Amino acid sequence: MKLIEEVREIANNPVETAVSLPFAAYSDPEFYELEMEKVFRNDWVFVCNEAELSKPGDYYAFTLADEPMIVIRGKDGTLRAMSNVCRHRGTPLNDEGFGNKSRMVCPYHAWTYKDDGKLIGVSHPGNIEVNKEEHCLPQFALESWHGLVFVNINGNAEPLAERYNGIEKYLKRYNIEKFVYGDGGEDEAWDTNWKLAIENGIESYHLFKVHKETLEVNTPTRLAFYLEGQADWTLTAGELVGQSMTGLGGKLMEMFTPEKIKRLYSHYVLFSLPPNFVGILLGDTLGYLAVRPAAAGKSYIRAGTISASNVNPSKDEQAFTAAFFEEDKWICERNQTAMKSKAGKPGKLVELERVVVDFHQYLSSRLFGTTPDAAFVAKEAEDFIEK
Template identity: 35%
Template sequence: MINKVFTEDFFASMASSTLDIGRAESLPPECYADPAFFEFEKEALFNHEWLCVGRESLLPNIGDYFTVTHINEPLIICRDKTKEIKAMSAVCQHRGMLVAEDHGNTKVFLCPYHNWCYQLDGSLSGAPAMNKTCDFSRKNHALPQLKVEIWQGFIFVNFDLNAAPLAPRLPEVSKYLANYELEKAEGPRPEKPESYNWNWKVMMENNNDGYHATKLHKGPLHDFIPSEKSEFPTMSENEAGYVRLNGTDHADAAFNPLQKAILPIFPNLTDEDRNRAVFANLPPTLSLVITADMIIYLILHAESAESHSMTIGYLVAPGAMKTPLFQDKIDFNMKAAMEITEQDLHVDRLVQVGLNSRFAPRGRYSWQEEAQLLLNQWLVERYQHSWKHTQQTIPIKQAT
């Protein structure tokens, strides 16, 4: 059965979501709630874009690994014997058992079901009792590989082995992050992802929405960063991400009851850096919330039209984790950050309910929502390109 969203008119209608901020309207609600559209989105976005999986610092030694899931694909990220970062499927190529869970250090990945053995580079080195199987060769049954790139200390993977490199497409985003030296920033292993019952785009939009900040979060934990001080720098053509700058009422502001940095600030910040926060997004998976002494990173893991999970981690300046009372100070910061986050999670849940309504709008934007326009432009270009490609390769009957 052809879904109603797969029409030329539907995809053409998305153009209104990419107009200038004074004229643009939000994406069709079906983009957030329709299961068939999410399946389309997998090919349009997730099969070809760079997906963040975590920090390179989580893999300091040969044999270190962790597992992660994107679009329900279980993956292994590890450091192999050549000290390179590898990304591969966690699915045993025998019967589908997962060969790794959680994180750790290992010499090989051994399937617990039938003891097929994979090296750190994913090659199959052992397959017991397969000697009577016709035309069986271990070299043909390696764990499927993904492309890997490191940017600002974050590991990104791509299912498309022919994908263009990520870093050259982030000149503007990188410029605004340069003084924080994210590749040197330090932080612990984050907790396991939490699951949420709303579309991943609802979360990504919220992560970089300046319009709601002094309304939903009004109070001492957030008033020092007013919405009216939002700025939206122009991005380069084909930029793979975007940023929102938000001025603060005083230098070295931080999300805690004191409204001031209590950890060592990043050492190379300018006065301009110290009087603003930076919100950076690399769709479809990474959001950064950056203040003078702390960076919170949010990694989104899309699962279905109405569900995703999110990893929350933090980074601080080099050496900060060894300063006196560090854990007390970080707990002080994170308690406030999580209080703000809980307010966001409540409205995100209800936004998803509204997007399923017959009365769901294609709403108009405030100038303080220009980050949503930047996300729309990134999305619609890929949606329309994939739609045209689908029509060319697999003719789809138009809905009547």
């Protein structure tokens, strides 16, 4: 396939020679299927935060790489990821989204499963004996990292603690282990390829243009910079201007001295965990977006937060977030409309897109087994590492 060879040739380029991916990589169904098999069925994928599934029976049902799945909190307190497909004739058990059930009952023939996936009931079997132990729901690997829940369909990915070990030195300044409150929005359908949504989310290059009246006012492009990164994770940061100190949660005041609070609110730290997570740290809150592919030209976007403060955002804060999300949706969907262009060619990536280069090297490593560049550490990183 010509497209695969084109991507293979350029995706692992270093920043000095890096260009954008071929447009067809964002629209070709065959390439999309390759990504589903090599990336989304093979690697850790972010799902939700633990606080959203805090009570026994709380669940989140979704489809990932054509695999209907459910993450559910059992009566024993354990989070599990399992198939959301009845073992009888393949009917989805739970509607997609969040809910709470102690048992899962198939809407077709009422086969019934416990919250650990064990089959416990078969309606009207007649003279046929159904071996319940042989008809349990398949399980998938699940891990939680700082309250963020990830699943791995094939179960072969390395432990999250190993992969993200290099990030820990940056997180210490935020006392992220105290981020025990969580919230999340609804899945929002965008007519855009998942990579366009991720690339838009991880780079600050577009703020001055797309978010001129929203993010640029507080987090200007000219004050954004790279900290440290490589294929598996990247951290960038930026200086905040005109940031108000009002509305801080009481937990923050308990955790930090006034000097540290000032430091935590002088900059934001943006970190990306491919394939589908982008988070922004500010004070006592981590805001994030998750991108879930649905088709070559369609994705589900979901926002959420984890925080040390159990304080609901004000109406003004909600309106601000909604405004820049709508701007991101508009530019991503506009970008997607040109991804079938035959005349368009990949263009040079600039310094502020180094994080996009890291993301492309991640894709190359998963799709083609290439070796990414070693981590790049900017001189500014020292000021962000907690001593």
